[in-house]
Amino acid sequence: MKKTLLALAAAAAVMLPAAALADGHGKTKACFIYIGPTGDFGWTYQHDEGRKAVEAEFGDKVETAYLENVPESAEAQRPIEAFARSGCNIIFTTSFNYMDPTNKAAGKFPDVKFEHATGYKREHPNVSTYSSKFYQGRYIQGQIAAKMSTKGVAGYIASFPIPEVVRGINSFILGAQSVNPDFKLKVVWVSTWFDPPKEADAAKALIDQGVDILTQHTDSTAAMQVASERGIKAFGQASDMIKFGPKTQLTSIIDDWAPYYIERVKAVMDGTWEQQDVWHGMDHGSVKMAPYTNMPEDVAKMAAETEAKIKANEFEPFTGPITKQDGTVWLKEGEKADIGTMLSMNFYVKGVDDQLPK
Amino acid sequence: MDIAVLISIIVSVAVSATPLLLAATGELVVERSGVLNLGVEGMMIMGAVAGFSVAQATGNPYWGALGAIVVGALFSQLFAFLVLTLVTNQVATGLALTILGLGLSGMIGEGFVGQPGIKLEKLDIPLLSDLPVVGPLLFSLDAIFYASIALVLAVWWFLFRTKTGLMVRGVGDSHTSAHALGIPVIRIRYLAIAFGGACAGLAGAHLSLVQVPQWTEGMTSGRGWIALALVVFASWRPGRVLIGAYLFGAVTIAQFHAQASGVPIPPQFLASLPYLATIIVLVLIARNRRLTMINTPAALGQPFVPDR
Numbered sequence: 009m010k011k012t013l014l015a016l017a018a019a020a021a022v023m024l025p026a027a028a029l030a031d032g033h034g035k036t037k038a039c040f041i042y043i044g045p046t047g048d049f050g051w052t053y054q055h056d057e058g059r060k061a062v063e064a065e066f067g068d069k070v071e072t073a074y075l076e077n078v079p080e081s082a083e084a085q086r087p088i089e090a091f092a093r094s095g096c097n098i099i100f101t102t103s104f105n106y107m108d109p110t111n112k113a114a115g116k117f118p119d120v121k122f123e124h125a126t127g128y129k130r131e132h133p134n135v136s137t138y139s140s141k142f143y144q145g146r147y148i149q150g151q152i153a154a155k156m157s158t159k160g161v162a163g164y165i166a167s168f169p170i171p172e173v174v175r176g177i178n179s180f181i182l183g184a185q186s187v188n189p190d191f192k193l194k195v196v197w198v199s200t201w202f203d204p205p206k207e208a209d210a211a212k213a214l215i216d217q218g219v220d221i222l223t224q225h226t227d228s229t230a231a232m233q234v235a236s237e238r239g240i241k242a243f244g245q246a247s248d249m250i251k252f253g254p255k256t257q258l259t260s261i262i263d264d265w266a267p268y269y270i271e272r273v274k275a276v277m278d279g280t281w282e283q284q285d286v287w288h289g290m291d292h293g294s295v296k297m298a299p300y301t302n303m304p305e306d307v308a309k310m311a312a313e314t315e316a317k318i319k320a321n322e323f324e325p326f327t328g329p330i331t332k333q334d335g336t337v338w339l340k341e342g343e344k345a346d347i348g349t350m351l352s353m354n355f356y357v358k359g360v361d362d363q364l365p366k
Numbered sequence: 367m368d369i370a371v372l373i374s375i376i377v378s379v380a381v382s383a384t385p386l387l388l389a390a391t392g393e394l395v396v397e398r399s400g401v402l403n404l405g406v407e408g409m410m411i412m413g414a415v416a417g418f419s420v421a422q423a424t425g426n427p428y429w430g431a432l433g434a435i436v437v438g439a440l441f442s443q444l445f446a447f448l449v450l451t452l453v454t455n456q457v458a459t460g461l462a463l464t465i466l467g468l469g470l471s472g473m474i475g476e477g478f479v480g481q482p483g484i485k486l487e488k489l490d491i492p493l494l495s496d497l498p499v500v501g502p503l504l505f506s507l508d509a510i511f512y513a514s515i516a517l518v519l520a521v522w523w524f525l526f527r528t529k530t531g532l533m534v535r536g537v538g539d540s541h542t543s544a545h546a547l548g549i550p551v552i553r554i555r556y557l558a559i560a561f562g563g564a565c566a567g568l569a570g571a572h573l574s575l576v577q578v579p580q581w582t583e584g585m586t587s588g589r590g591w592i593a594l595a596l597v598v599f600a601s602w603r604p605g606r607v608l609i610g611a612y613l614f615g616a617v618t619i620a621q622f623h624a625q626a627s628g629v630p631i632p633p634q635f636l637a638s639l640p641y642l643a644t645i646i647v648l649v650l651i652a653r654n655r656r657l658t659m660i661n662t663p664a665a666l667g668q669p670f671v672p673d674r
Contacts, residue, residue, distance in 0.1 A: 045472060045583030047479035077584060163626065196625045197633035203587040204578040205382070206618070212378045213622035216371050228585075230578040233482070252482050252580065362625070365632050 038062055038273050039096035040074040041088060043103035043227075044202040050227035050246040051201065051263070052076070055102045055125075058265030065270045069277065080105035085112060092117040098276045100269070101125065103201070104170050111135055121281050123272060126172050128351050133283050138268060139172070141289030143179035144318045145261035145297055146223075147325035148311050149243045150183025152258050152300070153221045154191045155307045156241055161192040161361075163214030165224040165231055167201050169365045171353045173225050178357045179325045180223065183314075185359055194219055195362035204230040215240060221258075232256060241302060248298040259311065260298040268294060287347075290319040326350065331358045373502050375619060380511055381577060383615030385410070385569035387514045389593035390600070390607045391521055392565025397597055398525060399558035400538035400665035404460025405445050407590025408467020409563045413438040413570025415471040418483050418581040427486035431510060431571045438567015439560045441467065446559040450552050453669045464590065472583040483579035486510065486571075510572045515608075517565070522604040534558060538663035541670040551670055566590065595644055601651050601661040610647070614640050 040059050044052040059072050073096065075087050084106050091099050092113055098121040101110045107127035114122045114132040122135045130137055153162045164180065166173050177195060184191035194217060196210045207226050211234035214222060222242040224231045229252040235242035236253040244250070244260025268288070275281040288294040297315055300308035317323035328339030333356035339345060356364050389406050396403050416437035421430025445463045448454045486508050494505040525531040534554055537544045541551045573589070574581055592614065600606035621636035651658060 047472065047476065047581075047583040049480045049580075049582060053479075194626045194628070196622050197637070198622075199634060199637040200587070202582075202584070204580065204582055204585045205385075205573055205589070206587065208578050209378060209382055209619055210622045212374070213619060214626050216374050216378070217623065217626040219626075228578070228582055229482075229580055233578055233580065237485075247480075251480065361628055363628075363630050365634055 034095075035069060035071045036066070036098070036273060036277050037071045037073065037094075037096045038269070038276075039072065039091040039094075039099045041078050041084065041091070041099065041101045041103075041106060042074055042076045043078065043080060043106075045076045046074070048202055048227045049229055049249070052102070052227065054246050054263040055100075055265055058269040061266035062269050062273050066273065066277075070273060078106075082109065084109040088113045089116065092120045096120060098123065098273060098281070100272075104168075104172065121272075121276055128285075130283060130285065136272075136284050136286075138284075138286045138288075140263060140265075140294040141287060142172070142261055142263065142295055143175045144289050144325060145295050146176045146179040147183035147318070148297065148314050149223055149259065149261070150180040150185075150191075151187050151314060152303060152307055152311050153180070153223070153243075154184040154187035155310070156258065156303060157191070157219075157221045159218060159220045160188060160190060161194060161219050162221040162223060163211070163217070163219035164193055164195045165207060165210045165214070165222070165226055166195050166197050167226050168199065169197065169354075171351060174356070174364065175350065175353045176225055177360060178353065181357060181359045182325055182330065191359065192361050193359065195360065197365060198226060200226065202227045204228040207231050208234050211235060212238075244298060250298060250301065255302060257298070258302055259300050262296040262298055264294055264296055267292070290315065291321055332356070333358055333360060333364075369499065373499065375623065376503055377507065379612065379615045379619045380507060381615075382618055383611040384511050384514045385572045385577070385589055386593050386596060386614060387608060387611035388510070388517065388569035388572065389566045389590060390596040390611060391514070391517055391604060392562035392569075393593055393597050394600070394602060394604060394607055395521060395525070395534070395565075396558050396562035397666055398538045398602060398663055399534050399555050400541055400663050400668065400670075401449065401555050401559060402456045402460065402667040403442070403445055403463070403559060403562055404457060404594065405442070405463025405467065405590075406562075406566050406593050407586055407588065408464035409438045409441050409566035410467075410570040410573075410590045410593075411471045411584070411586045412441045412467045413567030414574040414585055415475040415478075415570075415581060416567065417571030418478060418574040418579075419474065421484045421486075421575060422478065422481070425484065427484050427575045428509070430484070430575055431486065431568060434567040434571035435564045436567070438570065439564040442559050442563025442566070443556070445563075446556050449669075450555055450559075453671055456667050456669070468584060475581045475583065478581040479583070481581070483574060483581065485579040486575040508572075508576045510568060510576060513568070518604050518608050525604070535663070538665055541665050541668070545670075545672055551672065555670075566593075569593070592644075595648075599644055599647050599651070601658060602663065603661060610644075613643060617643055 042052045046056040100123045102125045104126045110124045111131040114135045124137050126139045181193050198210050207230040211231040215238050220240045222235045224245050229249045232249045232252040236256040250257045300311050326345035328343040329341045330339040332338045413434035417430040417434035420433030421427045448459045449456050489509045491505040495501045537554050545551050596610045599610045617640040
């Protein structure tokens with residue numbers, strides 16, 4: 009329904025682009041491409057909160073539009089270009105595999121600014137990339153998991169084997185091993201970002217296989233509910249999911265995109281927008297942690313201390329010594345991972361009980 | 367592997383298969399009457415949002431399930447009116463119903479996003495549920511599961527053992543002959559479509575009340591399409607729908623277990639297994655032309671305008 013209305017709106021806007029821009033005082037239009045529905049209460053929900061924050065900040069000076077459930081394939085090309093034609097001044101494409109379509113569209117529409125989340129390709133001067141260091145939060149979760157688990161094994165519901173997800177898994181196990189060097193992690197790939205019943209099935213399978221802590225890199229609250237039913241603890245993802253597991257959620261990584269979206273839309277308004285590649289973490293407030301709940305005080309204290317250290321840039325999860333899964337040394341004592349390896353991470357570190365799909 | 371884990375796995379399969387079974391059984395009756403309704407996904411998601419919202423409003427998930435049945439049936443009547451009375455193209459209308467359902471449910475459910483729902487708890491059948499092994503496997507599940515099994519039996523009995531069932535199949539094989547015999551073709555098809563809608567609605571409620579008690583937009587994630595494939599997979603036989611739905615559920619669950627226990631098979635391959643299995647069976651069925659001819663409703667998808 010929304011999609012249809014937007015398509016109609018887009019069609020109307022194509023016919024009247026001159027009218028909107030003629031007086032030079034036209035509104036700035038910020039457009040968003042979403043992978044899931046705004047009601048997923050996870051990844052897309054948080055991006056949409058960012059969009060709403062832009063509206064709240066600039067009032068009638070901006071106009072926003074969004075498209076939900078845009079597939080991560082060549083099909084994404086059409087909606088992105090439709091947005092560009094419809095008079096959007098800045099377009100945020102909020103999922104990894106929009107990378108190529110975004111860059112292609114940017115080549116065709118040099119006057120429109122493109123912002124691609126979680127990617128690394130900037131083939132034209134009007135493409136920026138942005139992401140957040142979610143893995144910082146996963147390190148803290150790993151530490152908590154190792155303290156809370158009685159069996160010493162956690163379950164991880166993963167979406168697709170892209171660097172961002174692999175980084176999260178590695179960071180989680182590194183955090184866990186910092187507390188319990190023998191900690192194990194079982195990974196299940198569900199090949200989707202959003203499919204609540206399937207995520208629930210994966211959660212049940214992991215619990216049946218003996219894990220007693222669940223964490224996820226998919227977008228719905230399904231796993232939290234299953235964990236709750238089965239009486240084990242779990243971590244939320246992207247949003248605070250405490251309502252779905254009041255006695256279950258230990259903490260959750262919260263993505264806060266609002267400051268970045270406001271900053272970039274403002275840059276377009278002021279004419280100061282320039283290409284950039286940002287990767288903010290806890291230090292910029294773009295990654296936050298939900299309250300530490302359902303755990304003893306000493307565990308919460310440890311988590312808060314790690315969080316404070318990461319926030320102050322005193323600690324970085326990917327600091328050596330780190331050994332890869334195959335036993336070779338990746339980082340020597342005290343050595344920090346370089347950004348190139350971080351952004352293209354395609355290997356597991358030691359302790360992950362899974363084979364990384366290629 | 368100990369027996370408790372095995373039971374837990376089989377119960378997961380049953381939970382995963384139930385919505386597919388319900389929606390496919392409903393669609394089977396619709397297609398047996400000669401109508402192809404591609405709107406299963408749309409009716410299912412309308413059922414999911416209706417089930418969730420009625421359960422929230424009344425505080426009782428059973429009212430939710432009932433609400434889903436009613437909404438599914440009513441929503442399907444929109445399709446029925448278009449294809450039966452206005453004689454629109456069934457494929458296009460069915461697709462439109464799916465798109466409408468996905469959009470409309472998102473709009474209706476907007477206020478429910480981020481609210482935990484009320485779970486339709488499992489219903490232990492007295493005495494039987496205390497039996498070892500069999501008890502937790504068969505007699506300690508949710509009411510919609512029992513309904514789905516009963517429904518398959520009822521549909522089989524109805525289609526192949528009753529006179530009305532024979533009429534439904536007759537309408538699906540040759541609506542002109544049926545019409546000439548004085549059988550009310552249009553009325554039978556209206557009712558069949560309503561039945562299909564009710565089943566799809568209940569299937570949706572199983573998602574939003576049993577599997578994951580929550581409302582999220584698009585939470586059916588293509589299950590309606592799998593149900594449609596299952597009907598063909600089953601060559602329009604209720605018993606085979608049951609087998610197909612459970613096979614699909616079993617492969618889905620098994621591949622997660624394979625991954626979690628570290629079987630070194632690429633997960634992308636495992637994830638595609640349920641679909642591969644469906645395709646293989648479809649190919650096998652297609653090889654037996656005679657069997658296909660006997661079971662396929664001959665008038666499937668054809669428009670019918672009674673000559674008066």
